[in-house]
Amino acid sequence: MIERWSLDQVLALAPDASSRKAAQGVAAAGKWSSRGTTGSVLYGECAGSGSKPYLACVDLTEPAYRCSCPSRKFPCKHALGLLLLWSADGVPAEEAAPQWVTEWLDGRAERAARSAARAETTRDDAAATGAGAGAATGAGAGAGKAESVRQARVGAGLAELERWLADQIRQGLASSAEHDWDGLAKRLIDAQAPGVAGLVSRLPQVRAEDDWPGRLLEEYALINLLAVAHRRRAELPAPLAETVRIRTGFPVTREEVLAGPAVRDHWHVLGRRDDEHDRLTARRVWLKGRATGRAALVLSFAPPGQALDASLVTGTTIDADLAFYPGAAPLRALVAARHDAGPLPGEGALPAGVPAGVPAGVPAGVPAGVPAGVPAGEALEEVARVLADDPWTESWPLVLAGVVPGRTAVGGLPLHPRARDPWRLIAVSGGRPVTLAAEWTPQGLRPLTTYDDDGTAVLL
Numbered sequence: 447m448i449e450r451w452s453l454d455q456v457l458a459l460a461p462d463a464s465s466r467k468a469a470q471g472v473a474a475a476g477k478w479s480s481r482g483t484t485g486s487v488l489y490g491e492c493a494g495s496g497s498k499p500y501l502a503c504v505d506l507t508e509p510a511y512r513c514s515c516p517s518r519k520f521p522c523k524h525a526l527g528l529l530l531l532w533s534a535d536g537v538p539a540e541e542a543a544p545q546w547v548t549e550w551l552d553g554r555a556e557r558a559a560r561s562a563a564r565a566e567t568t569r570d571d572a573a574a575t576g577a578g579a580g581a582a583t584g585a586g587a588g589a590g591k592a593e594s595v596r597q598a599r600v601g602a603g604l605a606e607l608e609r610w611l612a613d614q615i616r617q618g619l620a621s622s623a624e625h626d627w628d629g630l631a632k633r634l635i636d637a638q639a640p641g642v643a644g645l646v647s648r649l650p651q652v653r654a655e656d657d658w659p660g661r662l663l664e665e666y667a668l669i670n671l672l673a674v675a676h677r678r679r680a681e682l683p684a685p686l687a688e689t690v691r692i693r694t695g696f697p698v699t700r701e702e703v704l705a706g707p708a709v710r711d712h713w714h715v716l717g718r719r720d721d722e723h724d725r726l727t728a729r730r731v732w733l734k735g736r737a738t739g740r741a742a743l744v745l746s747f748a749p750p751g752q753a754l755d756a757s758l759v760t761g762t763t764i765d766a767d768l769a770f771y772p773g774a775a776p777l778r779a780l781v782a783a784r785h786d787a788g789p790l791p792g793e794g795a796l797p798a799g800v801p802a803g804v805p806a807g808v809p810a811g812v813p814a815g816v817p818a819g820v821p822a823g824e825a826l827e828e829v830a831r832v833l834a835d836d837p838w839t840e841s842w843p844l845v846l847a848g849v850v851p852g853r854t855a856v857g858g859l860p861l862h863p864r865a866r867d868p869w870r871l872i873a874v875s876g877g878r879p880v881t882l883a884a885e886w887t888p889q890g891l892r893p894l895t896t897y898d899d900d901g902t903a904v905l906l
Contacts, residue, residue, distance in 0.1 A: 452902055452903065454905045455903065457526075459759065461753050472524060473527040478531070481538070485539065488528050492527065503543075504528060511756075512550050521756060600637055600695070603634050603642075604673040604676050607630070607670075619663065622662065624650045627649045642669065642695065645672070672690065676690050685772070686836075692773060693838055698771055704780060711735035711740070712764070713733040713735055713765075714883075716760070716883035716894050718732065718758070719885065719894075730841075731743070731745075734845055736818070743778045767783040767784075774835040774836045815903070816901045818847070844885075846883075848879040851872050856891060857882075868893050868906060883895040
């Protein structure tokens with residue numbers, strides 16, 4: 447049986463404010479001619495504008511949604527309304543679901559099996575390729591030549607960038623202008639270094655901040671460090687060289703990531719944040735391994751009008767394999783496979799399938815749904831280790847234990863300027879220490895989720 451979600455957790459799944467309002471309009475028992483749950487799936491028939499009711503169901507294990515309504519929003523108001531009824535204990539338990547629900551679930555299971563088979567084939571192919579790497583084919587040699595040509599173009603573009611930055615420092619920051627950054631970003635795009643171009647293109651936002659001189663100098667230093675690291679990448683350790691390569695703009699395909707080793711754990715979904723950039727909305731979902739203690743970031747993107755991935759619900763815990771992108775401080779990951787939901791392991795235990803050599807295990811005294819936290823000082827030590835491995839890290843998930851929130855700081859750690867006066871967090875705390883999941887950034891913490899006395903997640 448999956449633990450019932452709170453009202454906040456359900457409403458956080460809505461793609462926009464209008465969907466939240468519409469969902470509350472159909473979250474009444476009288477709107478549904480039938481409804482039920484088997485513990486892992488919700489289903490119901492909701493009256494619509496036509497003669498036939500809309501058929502809506504939610505697979506709670508992922509979650510995944512299906513509805514026969516014509517809405518292009520995902521999840522639609524009917525799926526959300528059904529979830530709201532369930533969160534309020536308004537959906538009766540049933541032993542079996544109707545045929546239209548089981549057919550949908552069977553179809554999803556078949557697709558998941560095919561996807562797992564393809565992933566296994568990809569890993570086998572990658573292993574075979576590695577074993578036979580000594581016999582390069584003509585196509586492989588051609589790919590290597592193309593890579594060398596691009597590296598040369600990137601190197602030339604970053605050499606110009608180093609000279610430009612040196613001129614800026616000599617002339618003084620006051621001469622910095624937006625049109626200079628725009629032209630530089632375009633030249634870096636032409637040099638096939640889109641990652642560095644993205645760093646340059648955000649400099650006008652830094653210039654608009656109140657403390658812009660110090661912030662702009664920090665950004666210049668990190669961009670220059672990346673350019674120098676690329677020039678001297680042959681001297682770097684392999685993981686750091688891979689980090690530099692990726693941050694410069696060389697892609698790593700989804701297939702390459704899934705072909706690598708996966709980490710299985712019970713992953714706490716700590717929270718998420720949506721940002722708009724270049725006509726795309728990026729969703730950042732933060733995870734923390736219950737036994738391994740590893741941090742993870744799952745990214746998804748969508749253009750305006752299209753739904754973002756809503757399969758990771760804040761405050762829940764998933765038993766899954768995560769495949770991490772390479773680098774010196776691996777953080778971004780893909781969900782390679784999910785496993786059947788079951789009870790979380792007891793104190794000191796590891797999830798099924800996790801090697802016994804994993805050092806952490808489940809901490810003692812931590813409720814099942816609450817991630818284990820650390821004092822603020824230990825959290826800063828974690829950030830310091832991450833920055834030592836990857837100095838370009840811009841955010842990292844932290845779980846703080848026993849911290850008292852204030853208007854401008856939490857546990858002595860400053861809040862991000864846009865996250866100050868966290869009244870909801872302060873209200874949950876009531877002046878007492880709490881466990882807080884937050885996103886660390888160089889400008890301060892962004893609170894994500896806290897937990898009340900019952901261990902219920904409160905979204906911030």
